[in-house]
Amino acid sequence: MSDAKKAAGWTPEQPMxxxxxxxxxxxxxxxxxxxxxxxxxxxxICIIGPSGSGKSTLIRCVNALNDIQxxxxxxxxxxxxxxxxxxxxxxxxxxxxxxxxxLFPHKTAIENIMMAPITVxxxxxxxxxxxxxxxxxxxxxxxxxxSYPGELSGxxxxxxxxxxxxxxxxxxxxxxxxxxxxDPETVKEVLVTIQELAEEGMTCxxxxxxxxxxxxxxxxxxxxxxxxxxxxxxxxxxxxKAKDPRTKEFLSQIL
Amino acid sequence: MELFGDFFKQLxxxxxxxxxxxxxQVEWDRFIAAIWTTIRLIIACLxxxxxxxxxxxxxxxxxxxxxxxxxxxYIQFFRxxxxxxxxxxxxxxxxxxxxxxxxxxxxxxxIGSFGWAVISLGFFAGAFNTEIFRSGIEAVPESTVEAxxxxxxxxxxxxxxxxxxxxxxxxxxxxxxxxxxLLKTTTLAxxxxxxxxxxxxxxxxxxxxNVPEMMIxxxxxxxxxxxxxxxxxxxWEKAMKIPGYx
Numbered sequence: 371m372s373d374a375k376k377a378a379g380w381t382p383e384q385p386m387x388x389x390x391x392x393x394x395x396x397x398x399x400x401x402x403x404x405x406x407x408x409x410x411x412x413x414x415i416c417i418i419g420p421s422g423s424g425k426s427t428l429i430r431c432v433n434a435l436n437d438i439q440x441x442x443x444x445x446x447x448x449x450x451x452x453x454x455x456x457x458x459x460x461x462x463x464x465x466x467x468x469x470x471x472x473l474f475p476h477k478t479a480i481e482n483i484m485m486a487p488i489t490v491x492x493x494x495x496x497x498x499x500x501x502x503x504x505x506x507x508x509x510x511x512x513x514x515x516x517s518y519p520g521e522l523s524g525x526x527x528x529x530x531x532x533x534x535x536x537x538x539x540x541x542x543x544x545x546x547x548x549x550x551x552x553d554p555e556t557v558k559e560v561l562v563t564i565q566e567l568a569e570e571g572m573t574c575x576x577x578x579x580x581x582x583x584x585x586x587x588x589x590x591x592x593x594x595x596x597x598x599x600x601x602x603x604x605x606x607x608x609x610x611k612a613k614d615p616r617t618k619e620f621l622s623q624i625l
Numbered sequence: 626m627e628l629f630g631d632f633f634k635q636l637x638x639x640x641x642x643x644x645x646x647x648x649x650q651v652e653w654d655r656f657i658a659a660i661w662t663t664i665r666l667i668i669a670c671l672x673x674x675x676x677x678x679x680x681x682x683x684x685x686x687x688x689x690x691x692x693x694x695x696x697x698x699y700i701q702f703f704r705x706x707x708x709x710x711x712x713x714x715x716x717x718x719x720x721x722x723x724x725x726x727x728x729x730x731x732x733x734x735x736i737g738s739f740g741w742a743v744i745s746l747g748f749f750a751g752a753f754n755t756e757i758f759r760s761g762i763e764a765v766p767e768s769t770v771e772a773x774x775x776x777x778x779x780x781x782x783x784x785x786x787x788x789x790x791x792x793x794x795x796x797x798x799x800x801x802x803x804x805x806x807l808l809k810t811t812t813l814a815x816x817x818x819x820x821x822x823x824x825x826x827x828x829x830x831x832x833x834x835n836v837p838e839m840m841i842x843x844x845x846x847x848x849x850x851x852x853x854x855x856x857x858x859x860x861w862e863k864a865m866k867i868p869g870y871x
Contacts (some may be wrong), residue, residue, distance in 0.1 A: 461777035472772035475870045476790050485682055486776035489786055531772075536774060617811020 381448030386411045386542055386573050387432060390579065394427055398600040401427045403597035406442070409542070409575060416576045416584040417596035420620060425577040426469075429544045432575065433464040448540065458490070465535030469547040471527040473519040479530045480506065480515040483537045491538065498537070505533040508544035509563050523555025529563055536567075545576040581624055585609055589596070593617045628792035643835040646842065652829055659825035660846075666742060666811050666821050667850070671804055672745030678754025678800075683784070685759055689756070696755070709813045715745040716817040742814035750807040757799045761792030794865050801858040805851055812847075822846055 382470055385408035394402040401469045409415055417425045417591050417607055426540055428581035430436045434450050435456055443450040445463055473482050483502040487493045503581055506515055519527050535543060545564060549557040561583050567575050567586050585605045592602040593614075601617045602608070630648040637643045646656040684696045720741055725732040736744070765788050773783035796816065812823040822843065830839040 435771055435775060458777050458779070461775060464775075466772075466775040468768060469770060470766045470768055472766075474787055474791075475773075476771065476794070476867050484787060486778070489782055490777040518870065519869045520867060522869075536775070602630075 380444075382411050384447070385409055385444070385573065386413075386446055388444040389428075389432070389441070390443075391441040392428070392431065392438060392443065393437070394424070394431055394436060395439050401597055402431070404598075405594070405599055406411075407592060407599065407602070409573060411541075411573055413589045414572075414574040414576070414587055415590045415592060416578055416588040417585060417592045417594060418578065418581070418620075419600075422460050423594045424597045425594055426546050428465075429546055429575055429577055432542075432544060433466055434460055436467075440490045462538060463541045464544060465538055465540030465542070466544040467528070467531050467535055467546065467548045469550050471519070471524070471526055471531045471551075473531055473534070475519050478516045478518055478521065479511060479526075482519070482530055483534045486534070502533070502537060505536055508536075508566075509533045510559070523556060524552045527561045528552065528556075528560045532560075532563055540572045540577065545574065545578070547577050547579065548577070549580055579624070581609075581621075593620065595620070635717055642838055644838050644842070645832060645833045645835060646829060646839075652833070655825055655829060659822045662739075662819065662825075663811065663821040663846075663850075664813060666739065667808050669743045670746045670750065670811055671806055673743055674754050674804075674807055675800075677747055677751025677787075678758050680757035681751060681755030682762055685755065685820040686762070695698060699748075700752045700755060703749050708749045709811055710814055711749055712742060712745045712816055715742040738814070738819045740809070742817060744787060746807065746810060746814070746866045749810070750803060753803045753806075753847065754800065757796045758792060758804060759791035760799065761794075761796030764795040765791045788808055794867070797858070797865065801855070801862070804858070808851060808854055809847060818852050 386408040389408070390406050392402050392405040393400065402428070405424075405428060407415070414460065417428060419425055427436055431438050433452065434455060438451045441451065445460060448460060448463070450460060458526060474485065477485060480502050483505055484495075484498050487498045487501070488495055504517070506512060509532055511526060511529055511533070514522060514526060514530075517526075519530065522530065532543075532548075548564070549560055550561060554588075557580070561580065564574065564576070565587050569573075576584070576588070588605050591605055591608045593600050593608075593612075593616075595616050601612060601614045603611075609621065612621055633644045633647040637645075637648075646652045679712075681696055681699070684692050688692055689790075720734055720736065723734055723736055727733075745806040754844060769787060769791070770783055773787045778786065811821060814821050815823040815827065816825060826839045826843050830836045
C-alpha cells in the first residue's frame with residue numbers, strides 16, 4: 371500500500387468504495403437521485419436495471435469520468451467529489467472496462483496493455499513486458515500479443531481491455547456492460563475471465579444485463595430504476611424474494 | 626557532363642531553343658543555387674506549417690476563451706486573404722517593424738526575405754493545417770479518449786499517445802493535399818526576391834531572352850518536386866496503416 375493511500379486514513383476493514391447520497395444531473399435531467407452503497411474489499415457487486423436508469427452513469431462517477439453535483443464517493447478514503455481531486459491517484463486504484471472495449475486501435479494487443487504502466491506509472495519497460503505477458507496468459511490470449519485490435523474478435527478485444535486495466539494493478543475494477551456488444555458465443559469467454567478475477571479476490575463493480583452471471587458471481591445485487599436504488603440484496607434472496615413491484619416486473623421480463 | 630552541355634549548345638545553334646542553363650557555367654551555377662534555395666524554402670515551410678497546425682489544433686481545444694477566439698481570428702485572417710498579399714505584408718510591413726542591425730553603412734533586418742517567406746507561408750498553410758488536424762482530432766471517438774483518461778493519462782499524454790497518432794492517420798490525405806499546395810505556393814516568394822526557382826528563372830530569361838525554354842524547365846522542375854513529395858506522403862500513409870482499421 372502506497373503512502374498516499376495510508377495518508378487518506380483508510381483501512382481494509384472499511385468499505386473500499388463508499389457512495390453516499392450521490393446526485394448527478396446532465397443539464398436539467400437528474401439521472402442519479404441520491405444513491406448510496408458500499409463495496410467492501412474483495413466483494414463483487416452487480417448493478418442491474420432498465421436502460422436509462424443511471425447504472426452506467428453511476429460507475430462512471432466512481433472514477434471521475436462524470437462529475438458529481440452532490441454527495442460523496444470515497445475510494446479507499448479518497449473523496450472523488452473534490453475539485454482538487456488527484457485524478458491520477460484515483461485512476462491508479464480504479465480500473466475500468468467499457469462496453470465498446472475502447473482499445474487503442476493503432477497499438478497491438480500487448481502494446482495496449484503496456485502503454486499506461488510505461489507512460490503513466492513510469493515503470494520499467496522490461497518489468498511491464500513481463501507483467502503484460504502474464505496478463506495475456508491470464509485472459510487466454512497467448513499468440514495474439516502482436517495482433518491489432520482490428521484483427522481480434524469482440525470477445526478477444528474485450529479481454530485485452532480487461533488485461534489493459536489490470537496492468538495498472540488497480541484495487542477496484544469497474545465493468546460497464548462489458549458483454550452488451552458481444553456475440554452470444556463470445557460473451558462466455560469474457561464472463562469467465564471476470565469470474566476468475568472475482569474469485570481471486572478482486573473488488574468488482576459490474577453493470578450488467580447477464581442475470582445468470584450476476585446470480586452466480588455477485589455477492590450483492592443492486593436494482594436501480596429512474597436514478598434510485600429500488601432494491602438490493604444477496605443474489606439468493608434478491609432473485610427469489612424481490613418485494614418491490616418494479617423489481618418484480620423487471621425480473622419477469624428478463625428471467 | 627561535357628557531352629550534355631554540347632548537346633544543348635548544338636540544340637541552340639541548330640534550332641534556336643536556348644537551354645542556356647545546361648551549357649553556360651554561370652547560368653548553371655545560378656540554376657543549382659536556385660534548386661537548393663527552393664528545396665530549403667519548401668522544407669522549412671512544410672515543417673513550420675505542420676508545427677503551426679499542431680499548435681493551432683491544440684489551442685483550438687484550449688480551455689481559455691481568449692486563446693480559442695485568437696485561433697479563430699488567426700484562421701480567418703490567413704484563409705481570407707491572398708497568400709501573395711500576406712507575403713508582401715509580412716516583408717514590407719512587419720519586416721519594417723522588426724529590429725535591424727548596422728551592416729556597414731546600411732540597416733540590415735535580422736529576418737531577411739527568406740525568413741519572412743517561411744514565416745508568412747508557414748502561417749498561411751498552418752491555418753489550413755490547423756483545420757485539417759482539427760478534423761482528424763474530432764474523428765477520434767470520445768470513448769477512446771475516455772479509455773485513456775481512465776488509465777490515468779493526463780490530457781496532454783492522451784493527446785500525444787492516443788489522439789494525435791489516430792488523428793494523424795485520418796487527416797493524412799488532406800494534409801498531403803495542403804502540403805502539395807504549399808510547395809507550389811512557395812513560388813510566391815519571388816515577390817520579395819527570395820532567390821528560389823521562380824525568381825531565378827525570371828532572372829535567367831531576362832538575361833538570355835529565353836522565356837519559353839525557362840518556362841518548360843520551371844514546369845518540369847515543379848512536376849518533379851511534387852512527384853517526390855506525393856510519393857513520400859503515400860509511402861508514409863502506407864506505413865501508418867493499421868491492420869484491421871479504417
